[in-house]
Amino acid sequence: MSLQAQPVEQAGPVGEPVISLRGISKNFGAVRALDAVDLDIFRGEVVAIVGDNGAGKSTLVKILAGVHPQDSGTISFEGRDVSIHSPAESRTLGLATVFQDLALCDNLDVVSNLFLGREMGGLTLDEEEMEKRSWELLQQLSAKIPSVRIAVASLSGGQRQTVAIARSLIGDPAVVILDEPTAALGVAQTAEVLNLIERLRERGLGVVLISHNMADVQAVADRVAVLRLGRNNGDFMVADVSYEDIIAAITGASDNAVTRRASAQAPGGRAGDAEPGGPPKVVEAAKDVGRTGTEHPDAGGADGRHSTEEGRQP
Amino acid sequence: MTNPIGPKAAAASGAPSGLATDRQDERLARDEGIGGAIASFRRRVAGGDLGSLPVVIGLVIIWAIFQILNPNFLSANNLVNLSLQCAATGTIAIGVVLVLLVAQIDLSIGSVSGLSAAILGVGITVAGWPIWLAIVVAVAVGLLIGLAYGLLFTKFGVPTFVITLAGLLAFLGLQLRVLGPNGSINLPYDSWIVQFAQAWFLPPWLAILLAAVAAAGMFLSDWLRARRRRAAGLSTGPVSLMVIKSTALLVVLVVAVAYLATDRGVGMMFLLFVVLVVVMNFFLVRTRWGRAVFAVGGNVEAARRAGIKVNRIYVSVLMLGTFFATIGGLLASARLTSASLSSGGGDTNLVAIAAAVIGGTSLFGGRGSAYSALLGILVIQSISNGLTLLNLDSSIRYMITGAVLLLAVIIDSLSRRSRASHGQA
Numbered sequence: 190m191s192l193q194a195q196p197v198e199q200a201g202p203v204g205e206p207v208i209s210l211r212g213i214s215k216n217f218g219a220v221r222a223l224d225a226v227d228l229d230i231f232r233g234e235v236v237a238i239v240g241d242n243g244a245g246k247s248t249l250v251k252i253l254a255g256v257h258p259q260d261s262g263t264i265s266f267e268g269r270d271v272s273i274h275s276p277a278e279s280r281t282l283g284l285a286t287v288f289q290d291l292a293l294c295d296n297l298d299v300v301s302n303l304f305l306g307r308e309m310g311g312l313t314l315d316e317e318e319m320e321k322r323s324w325e326l327l328q329q330l331s332a333k334i335p336s337v338r339i340a341v342a343s344l345s346g347g348q349r350q351t352v353a354i355a356r357s358l359i360g361d362p363a364v365v366i367l368d369e370p371t372a373a374l375g376v377a378q379t380a381e382v383l384n385l386i387e388r389l390r391e392r393g394l395g396v397v398l399i400s401h402n403m404a405d406v407q408a409v410a411d412r413v414a415v416l417r418l419g420r421n422n423g424d425f426m427v428a429d430v431s432y433e434d435i436i437a438a439i440t441g442a443s444d445n446a447v448t449r450r451a452s453a454q455a456p457g458g459r460a461g462d463a464e465p466g467g468p469p470k471v472v473e474a475a476k477d478v479g480r481t482g483t484e485h486p487d488a489g490g491a492d493g494r495h496s497t498e499e500g501r502q503p
Numbered sequence: 504m505t506n507p508i509g510p511k512a513a514a515a516s517g518a519p520s521g522l523a524t525d526r527q528d529e530r531l532a533r534d535e536g537i538g539g540a541i542a543s544f545r546r547r548v549a550g551g552d553l554g555s556l557p558v559v560i561g562l563v564i565i566w567a568i569f570q571i572l573n574p575n576f577l578s579a580n581n582l583v584n585l586s587l588q589c590a591a592t593g594t595i596a597i598g599v600v601l602v603l604l605v606a607q608i609d610l611s612i613g614s615v616s617g618l619s620a621a622i623l624g625v626g627i628t629v630a631g632w633p634i635w636l637a638i639v640v641a642v643a644v645g646l647l648i649g650l651a652y653g654l655l656f657t658k659f660g661v662p663t664f665v666i667t668l669a670g671l672l673a674f675l676g677l678q679l680r681v682l683g684p685n686g687s688i689n690l691p692y693d694s695w696i697v698q699f700a701q702a703w704f705l706p707p708w709l710a711i712l713l714a715a716v717a718a719a720g721m722f723l724s725d726w727l728r729a730r731r732r733r734a735a736g737l738s739t740g741p742v743s744l745m746v747i748k749s750t751a752l753l754v755v756l757v758v759a760v761a762y763l764a765t766d767r768g769v770g771m772m773f774l775l776f777v778v779l780v781v782v783m784n785f786f787l788v789r790t791r792w793g794r795a796v797f798a799v800g801g802n803v804e805a806a807r808r809a810g811i812k813v814n815r816i817y818v819s820v821l822m823l824g825t826f827f828a829t830i831g832g833l834l835a836s837a838r839l840t841s842a843s844l845s846s847g848g849g850d851t852n853l854v855a856i857a858a859a860v861i862g863g864t865s866l867f868g869g870r871g872s873a874y875s876a877l878l879g880i881l882v883i884q885s886i887s888n889g890l891t892l893l894n895l896d897s898s899i900r901y902m903i904t905g906a907v908l909l910l911a912v913i914i915d916s917l918s919r920r921s922r923a924s925h926g927q928a
Contacts, residue, residue, distance in 0.1 A: 306809030
């Protein structure tokens with residue numbers, strides 16, 4: 190490998206990781222989806238997991254969420270070894286996962302969705318307390334939902350994402366895992382979700398952000414963990430790493446279509462020792478990055494607009 | 504979760520002050536007072552959230568047409584008959600509503616109800632059991648059938664459509680087997696279960712008292728909810744609206760009860776059916792189990808990830824489906840004073856399913872209410888009863904019932920499309 194991967198232990202926040210994966214492997218038939226992957230998640234830190242299609246990001250998330258257990262390797266939560274066999278166990282541990290498809294019930298209203306599976310009340314539901322707490326939660330997140338008594342089906346994409354993230358906070362989790370939270374969102378909505386992620390970090394939560402969008406990753410993440418073909422391929426502090434280094438770790442080559450394109454536009458770009466990477470993969474990465482690259486300034490502008498709007502609120 | 508920013512802080516941040524927490528968003532239309540309630544109702548209907556409005560309108564039209572064609576239709580005597588005709592199949596339809604809510608179907612309700620009738624008949628005449636024992640055995644068998652459906656569905660993933668289609672045939676066979684070679688057993692007319700179904704009516708004073716209790720209960724429940732909402736800083740509807748609602752209910756119930764009392768009155772069997780509907784509605788709307796039923800029907804994967812034990816919900820709902828089929832079968836045989844090969848046969852299956860759908864329960868899961876069993880069966884039995892009064896052949900009855908079912912499904916589909924175009928699919 191051509192990269193200088195920095196060990197987390199030196200660069201990450203001090204203190205014990207809240208959750209720590211060691212040597213996680215997972216096979217689907219003959220396909221080795223994950224191969225001895227390590228990952229640490231700290232409180233108050235946003236760690237982005239990036240990688241190309243098929244790098245194993247979703248598999249890693251599903252293991253943490255209890256959708257399917259790993260074949261080998263250990264997961265320790267606050268120092269003790271745990272096994273996560275079901276979504277319920279994952280939630281009890283303090284891991285909240287927001288999947289890309291959001292998993293909302295369109296026929297139920299916002300309150301019902303927020304408290305689904307953990308409704309308040311004794312023999313009967315305490316709708317008033319749930320509605321009150323819903324408003325409090327949404328206001329803390331500065332979420333803009335006109336009414337919590339309308340069916341989730343009638344909300345916009347960003348509002349649905351907000352509801353899904355707010356729901357993950359109901360159980361007071363230690364870690365929130367967001368799978369492609371901005372993939373289907375417009376510019377302003379993306380900025381809102383990024384603000385939301387920062388608010389989660391301010392609350393001292395560990396945030397895992399799965400994303401294809403390098404602009405989003407660089408905007409909010411403290412640390413980037415790169416997966417490539419099911420293996421760890423670098424762990425960087427965002428402040429210390431260049432965009433090109435991350436792309437190189439994702440594609441497995443520092444000389445690829447993305448960097449060549451970048452250096453053609455800005456002379457003096459880095460050239461590293463090339464490693465053979467399949468041409469289709471490189472092209473795909475280029476496409477991806479090209480899109481995010483053009484989106485970045487817009488997202489920044491929306492971000493700025495949003496923070497002024499936010500300034501009116503205490 | 505502790506909350507540093509309460510509603511007060513939010514109100515201070517520039518949102519219009521003096522408004523309840525859930526009314527602060529400036530994008531919301533403000534509906535105050537009774538005029539506001541009417542306006543928001545009109546908006547809901549225009550947006551495709553029809554609720555039970557089409558059924559109620561349909562029922563009024565049907566009753567008007569039959570009353571014009573045959574002045575006996577709305578006579579107290581006929582309405583008492585109508586209420587008794589509704590009870591048995593309506594009870595089965597409650598189970599169908601539950602099963603449809605989780606987006607499944609039970610096609611064997613007719614056979615299961617026939618089987619329970621056969622067990623009752625054979626139990627109390629051939630085996631000489633006391634009636635309560637026969638009922639317990641029939642209910643136990645019904646619950647076991649539902650449990651078997653539930654396990655087959657959750658463990659092997661066989662579609663309920665197929666499981667219950669197999670059940671339809673198998674339990675029809677079992678019903679024939681239980682009945683034995685005679686194929687028909689008459690229940691003793693003086694047994695309490697037959698008396699309950701045929702001859703027990705509420706005395707008028709008790710019926711009116713119950714109507715008053717129902718209206719007072721509705722007002723109290725509305726008023727208590729408004730108080731809790733105010734305590735939680737949420738908006739409440741005007742008290743005048745609550746008074747109007749419960750007074751309207753009181754007037755309707757008292758007039759209905761008083762009119763029926765000019766004949767035999769309100770049958771105990773019909774009262775049992777209505778009580779079952781109200782109880783099921785309570786469980787669906789006010790409990791975790793009910794919330795889970797709607798969630799499973801709306802998005803089963805979301806429900807599973809929310810930690811709901813989806814399989815238990817399926818099993819419980821399928822068991823309730825066969826439970827209500829059993830109760831309906833017992834009521835039907837008590838009303839006909841016999842258990843026979845035709846118990847639960849013919850159109851029982853489809854009438855019960857059609858009632859649930861006509862009443863407004865979606866075939867696709869997640870939308871509906873226990874009250875749709877009551878409204879739907881009233882519509883179907885009114886048509887059937889009215890056509891019988893006109894001396895029309897059952898061939899025509901079936902065709903007209905089929906057309907009404909089709910109409911109900913078309914209305915459901917149209918309102919779904921309207922919801923979609925109003926962003927509420």
